[in-house]
Amino acid sequence: MDIKYQDINIRNANPDDSNQLAKWWNDGKVMAHAGFPLGLNTSAEKISKQLLNDSDEKxxxxxxxxKNLPIGEMNYKYQGDFVYDIGIKICEFQYQDKGLGRIILSLFIDQLFKMDARLITLDTNLVNKRAQHVYEKLGFKEKSISYxxxxxxxxxxNSVVYxxxxxxxxxxxxxxxNFKSR
Known part of the structure; x- marks a missing residue:
């Protein structure tokens, strides 16, 4: 995937991104919302190997x-039957609450529907009201809550909303x- 819009670029991660991903994933402040307030304690080498197994199909x-700086990461997993599960993190805090997340998600979701997705799923911590607001603005419907x-x-x-x-x-x-993704 390679999506460009104004100063935003969404691209496939590659092994050269492993150090940056390790920095984010090992940062408890970045990962607390996902249940990892102490970070993932993973290595760039392990992440690099995982990225080599990525494919557009799975x-x-x-x-x-x-603006040419890495500010976050996102992912998708194909669940079968044209269902994709997604996740997003704006990891650099100074870029949160700027409206970027909803634009980035719009670009990403649009591309997944172009890839024949029929259903896109995600989950978030129930206390993450900011993310829920964005998801609902984009048209996501609450499916369930697991308390x-x-x-x-x-x-x-922790509780999760799906x-x-x-x-x-x-x-x-x-x-x-009125913009087009490339």
Whole structure:
């Protein structure tokens, strides 16, 4: 995947991105929302090997760049039957709350629907209201909530909200802004 819009670039991650991904994934502040307040404790070497197994057909890790700087990552996993599960993190905090996430997600989701996705799913921590607001603005519908479904690394119980999006419900902010992804 290689999507460009103004100062945004979404591209496939490659082994050269392993150090950056390790920095983010090992940072407890970045990973706390996913249940890892102590980070993932992984290595660039391990991440590099994982990236070599990525494919457009099964799963892909992507790098989000803004003004030529890596600011986050996203991914998709093909679940079968034209269903894709996605995730996104704006890892550089100074780029959060700037409206970039909804544009980046619009570009990404639009591309997945062009890849024949019929349903896109994601989940987020129930306390992550900012992300939920963005997802719902894009047309995601709440499917279910799993209360106290997992403990984070510190033993704190967390709840998860599950969302799904069908093409007909997609509120593509890309089309509202009259831009085209390449």
């Amino acid at each position: 799963k892909r890790t992507l790098i989000i760049e803004y 106290n479904s997992f403990k984070d690394q510190l033993g704190k119980l 969302y799904e999006l069908r093409k007909d419900d997609f509120c593509n902010l890309a089309s509202k802004l």
